[in-house]
Amino acid sequence: MKAKKPMIFCDFDGTITNSDNIIAIMKKFAPAEWDDIKNKVLSQEISIKEGVGKMFSLLPSEKKKVITEYILAHAEIRDGFKEFVAFTKEEDIPLYIVSGGIDFFVEPLLDGLVEEANIYCNHSDFSGETINILWPHSCDSECNNDCGCCKPSIIRKLAKTDTFKIVIGDSITDLEAAKLSDQVIARDFLIKKCEEHSISFSPFETFFDVMDILKKREVTA
Ligand code: MG
Ligand code: ZN
Numbered sequence: 001m002k003a004k005k006p007m008i009f010c011d012f013d014g015t016i017t018n019s020d021n022i023i024a025i026m027k028k029f030a031p032a033e034w035d036d037i038k039n040k041v042l043s044q045e046i047s048i049k050e051g052v053g054k055m056f057s058l059l060p061s062e063k064k065k066v067i068t069e070y071i072l073a074h075a076e077i078r079d080g081f082k083e084f085v086a087f088t089k090e091e092d093i094p095l096y097i098v099s100g101g102i103d104f105f106v107e108p109l110l111d112g113l114v115e116e117a118n119i120y121c122n123h124s125d126f127s128g129e130t131i132n133i134l135w136p137h138s139c140d141s142e143c144n145n146d147c148g149c150c151k152p153s154i155i156r157k158l159a160k161t162d163t164f165k166i167v168i169g170d171s172i173t174d175l176e177a178a179k180l181s182d183q184v185i186a187r188d189f190l191i192k193k194c195e196e197h198s199i200s201f202s203p204f205e206t207f208f209d210v211m212d213i214l215k216k217r218e219v220t221a
Helices: 023-028 034-042 050-058 059-074 081-090 101-110 151-158 172-180 188-195 207-220
Strands: 005-010 097-104 121-124 132-134 163-169 183-186
Touching: 005 151, 023 050, 023 059, 023 097, 023 101, 034 050, 050 097, 050 101, 059 101, 081 207, 097 101, 097 151, 101 121, 101 183, 132 163, 151 163, 151 172, 163 172, 172 183, 183 188, 183 207
Parallel strands: 005 097, 005 163, 097 121, 163 183
Antiparallel strands: 121 132
């Protein structure tokens, strides 16, 4: 049997960056009511799409520049990410970023590292009074989670039958993608979720760990 071709689907917030940028933006710029919306998302009372849309609608569009500058100044890219991107290029492994984050901070933070064509995230419109989030990658007919940026739908679109699907992530929003994948590389809350759902995974903290995990696969494949 022919070996399957690896393809990587990598989360952004809390995976490529050390912490979650939407939470950082809300903590700094939103009125107190954002916290209640966040809690409703976590308890699954409202969908991620509804919650994120509502949180950003609390922010005036005129704050675009200060918010973007704040995130670019404070977000930290996890150790080894640059080397990891170079590794995927050398090995000719397609790398897609699948993110519930928003284009105005995801794209500049990945500038010079990942081409925009390989980045799947939510978009934003600053033409109204408050920030309006747009959803170019919402759920296909097989998903009814109202994800916002639907990772399972993107995987179904990009992967072929001979694709070995590798998912890298950190949180609940990566769980459905992890269920569809052939290999999961996880940190933080996603580890707990994989254990609960009996999904096998390799733990990581830096992208040097991720490279070691992928190199092992090449030896045994
Ligand atoms: Mg994440
Ligand atoms: Zn979905």
